[in-house]
Amino acid sequence: MNIDPFALELADPLATAAGTIDAREGFTVTYRHRGQRGVGEATPLPGWTESIEACREALDRAAAAADEDASERDGSGHGAALLELDAAETPAARHGFATALLDADARADDVPLYQWFDADVGTVSSVPVNATIGDAPVEKTVEAAEEAVEAGFEALKCKVGARSVAEDGRRLRAVREAVDKGVALRADANAAYDRETAREALEAFASAGVSYVEQPLAADDLAGHRELREMGVDIAIDEGLAEHTVGEVLDADAADVLVLKPMVLGGPGNAHTLAMRARERGVEPVVTTTVDAVIARTAAVHVAAAIPDVRACGLATADRLAEDLWPDPCPVADGTIAVPQSPGLGVEVEP
């Protein structure tokens, strides 16, 4: 297993109620499996996943376990490595190694990763995506929204909760008035509100025609989210999935939508399985990145492509990075992101 660190600046930092994301650090993981060289990416985001240090330690342990197992049994050692990588404790590290394995598996089977997840989906050439609009004053928010709609996005997700409910209400109503009625508006509060403020916010956002609000309350407040579902705006759980299992969130009836971040859930395979489980229970999955580099972003695109008729996903985050590790095989155009059709992930890395 090769573990190589990287650090990327954001050209366009993402301002949220929980702070501004302005750089991303992580590791690329390469691993030979079934005669193929697979690539993965572990890009931890503290607050959502383990720290960068814990991620490195977990990957080092997994690499050592893989070496030991491979030399003892003459196998590939990947089973022993996976056992070192707990999806709840070190989800980013697990994501990194699991993605490398999946890339190699899908290459070995000569199918794009999304078809390796589910051959029945057939050919999926693109997936709808939302534009991600950070916190900003009213005018800048409207400008960003108009630019996104001009570029073809049919769903806009605006960060809220960094300002007063009154001001966020003005921002969203101004966007609603500026763009075509057919454009869906979403709001993401990143756990900014207490229960009382959340009710005020939902009333204000309902009047702006918001279709769903992501994580209005704290990550651990499943009961609070369940109560908010009666207010006429759908509720999506995001941070709650860094704290609870999907099963717990479904059992608590806390969500209409689940925001699934493969980096937070321990890998693309976990995210796909959990997406299908949510849908069976009548809860819609939406797949997003944690503003990752090209390998993890592309893996998330494959997860979304393997969900039939998936709603607009939060995958259009490449443009925020000042630079990337390798060329992007998933260009965004007209509100959709292209799904690579070559075997595996479809990210061309130089050896």
Ligand SMILES: O=C(O)CCC(=O)c1ccccc1C(=O)O
């Ligand atoms: O969903 C999107 O549009 C992009 C991803 C995004 O907003 C995000 C990115 C990094 C960390 C948290 C979040 C979030 O959804 O809360």
Ligand SMILES: [Mg+2]
């Ligand atoms: Mg969110």
